[in-house]
Amino acid sequence: MKMRIRLSLGAIATLVLTVIMSSVTAGAISPPQGQAAAPNISEAETQALNAINALPDTGSKLAAVAEFLKKYPKSSARPQLAERMAKEIAKTRDATQAIAYGEKAQTIFTSEPELGIMQAATLDAYAAGNRVDDVFKLANQMLAKNPEDVHPLVEATFAGTESVKQKNPKYTQQSLQYGLKAIELIEANKKPAQMTEGQWTTHKATLPQLYQQTAILHMVTGNAAEAKARLIKATALGPTDPSSFALLGFLINDEYIQLATTYKSMPEGKQKEETLKKLQDLLDNIIDVYAHAAALAIGHPEYQSLLQQVSTDLTSYYKYRHNQSVEGLQQLIDKYKPQPQP
Numbered sequence: 001m002k003m004r005i006r007l008s009l010g011a012i013a014t015l016v017l018t019v020i021m022s023s024v025t026a027g028a029i030s031p032p033q034g035q036a037a038a039p040n041i042s043e044a045e046t047q048a049l050n051a052i053n054a055l056p057d058t059g060s061k062l063a064a065v066a067e068f069l070k071k072y073p074k075s076s077a078r079p080q081l082a083e084r085m086a087k088e089i090a091k092t093r094d095a096t097q098a099i100a101y102g103e104k105a106q107t108i109f110t111s112e113p114e115l116g117i118m119q120a121a122t123l124d125a126y127a128a129g130n131r132v133d134d135v136f137k138l139a140n141q142m143l144a145k146n147p148e149d150v151h152p153l154v155e156a157t158f159a160g161t162e163s164v165k166q167k168n169p170k171y172t173q174q175s176l177q178y179g180l181k182a183i184e185l186i187e188a189n190k191k192p193a194q195m196t197e198g199q200w201t202t203h204k205a206t207l208p209q210l211y212q213q214t215a216i217l218h219m220v221t222g223n224a225a226e227a228k229a230r231l232i233k234a235t236a237l238g239p240t241d242p243s244s245f246a247l248l249g250f251l252i253n254d255e256y257i258q259l260a261t262t263y264k265s266m267p268e269g270k271q272k273e274e275t276l277k278k279l280q281d282l283l284d285n286i287i288d289v290y291a292h293a294a295a296l297a298i299g300h301p302e303y304q305s306l307l308q309q310v311s312t313d314l315t316s317y318y319k320y321r322h323n324q325s326v327e328g329l330q331q332l333i334d335k336y337k338p339q340p341q342p
Contacts, residue, residue: 041077049077058088058101066108082114086121095129102126113194116142120151127159135159136171139178149192150203153182154210161213164220172217179214183207208238215247224251235292240338242296246306249289253313256282283317287332290314295336 041049048071052064065081075081085105092098102122109118119142126134136159139152160175186207191200215230231248238244259279266272293310297303318329 041075045072045075045077048072049081053084058085058092058097061085061088062101062104062108069108078109078114082109082117085109086117089118089121090124092125095125098125099129099131099134112145116145116194123152123155127155130159130162132159132163132168132171136174146192147181148185148190150182150185150190150195151192153178153185154203154206157182157210157213161216164217169220172221176214176217176221179210179217183210183214186210208234208241208244211237212241212244212247215244219247219251224254227251240296242293242300242303242306245289245293245296246310249286249293249310249313252282252286252289256286280321283321287314287317287321290317291329291332292336295333296338298333298337 045068048068052061052068055061055064062085065085068081069075069078085101089098089101089105092101099122102118102125105118106115106122109115119138123135123138123142126132126138136156139156142149142152156171157175157179160171160178163170164172164175186204189204191197195203211230211234215227215234218224218227218230228248228251231244231251234241234244235248256279259275259282263272263275263279266275290310290313294307294314297307297310315326315329318332319326322328
């Protein structure tokens with residue numbers, strides 16, 4: 001049996017982490033915000049708030065809010081102001097500017113729950129700006145107050161895994177710990193009190209990616225079995241994400257390579273025949289998973305590098321299992337293409 005030896009698990013991990021693009025980016029989750037009751041405010045406060053709302057940019061609004069709170073420190077509009085400014089920060093496209101706004105806002109809103117709202121907005125800005133050290137520093141502060149706050153757990157998991165992809169392993173273990181905790185809380189439906197139902201729904205939707213991220217972290221620390229189990233879960237929860245299927249295929253391929261090496265040195269006999277059957281089953285599994293990945297990646301420019309890498313092995317392995325023919329391969333890929341919605 002001709003074997004095609006590729007990469008060890010460690011080499012695969014290094015390669016894959018430069019190819020796979022997370023479907024969920026670190027700054028994509030809106031910060032948790034409460035639903036405060038409509039405030040009872042004076043006419044003077046109302047006029048001041050209207051003036052703030054009419055200002056053209058976030059920086060001037062923040063400065064005006066600071067002046068407003070100096071004049072009306074006990075205003076019942078404080079929670080609404082905090083939420084409004086958090087939304088202003090969240091919609092700031094320039095990450096550096098958003099960070100500056102977030103840090104400034106934390107000097108204006110210094111008491112809970114307003115500070116928590118601003119910390120969450122600033123955390124998103126740090127993540128969007130790839131400020132991983134700041135992400136973990138602030139996430140740790142937030143989790144010290146509430147260890148079951150899902151938002152910093154999710155953000156830190158994504159930021160830490162992205163850092164690992166950039167070959168910075170500093171936060172590997174902490175990211176894994178946070179990712180596992182986030183999964184536990186989401187699966188137990190433990191919505192933080194400060195989150196709206198809409199925000200909780202958004203966080204719950206990250207579950208497939210959280211399984212994928214924790215799989216990557218297990219992968220780079222050498223725990224292939226746990227990584228594989230988590231990727232199987234990720235593909236079940238997120239069946240339209242080609243990156244999870246590709247990663248799963250890479251891991252199964254590594255199993256195949258290791259078993260193929262053992263097979264070569266085995267004496268003829270029943271055990272070797274059984275091993276050959278296992279190898280064939282692994283190849284068929286790889287083909288199926290790679291066909292899934294290819295079908296989902298086709299037509300998506302962000303996955304073209306992944307598609308090229310997967311397609312090479314998919315074609316080679318399919319031909320090996322089908323007498324050097326690709327007949328039926330396209331039909332297999334087509335079977336896994338997303339069906340148009342009615």
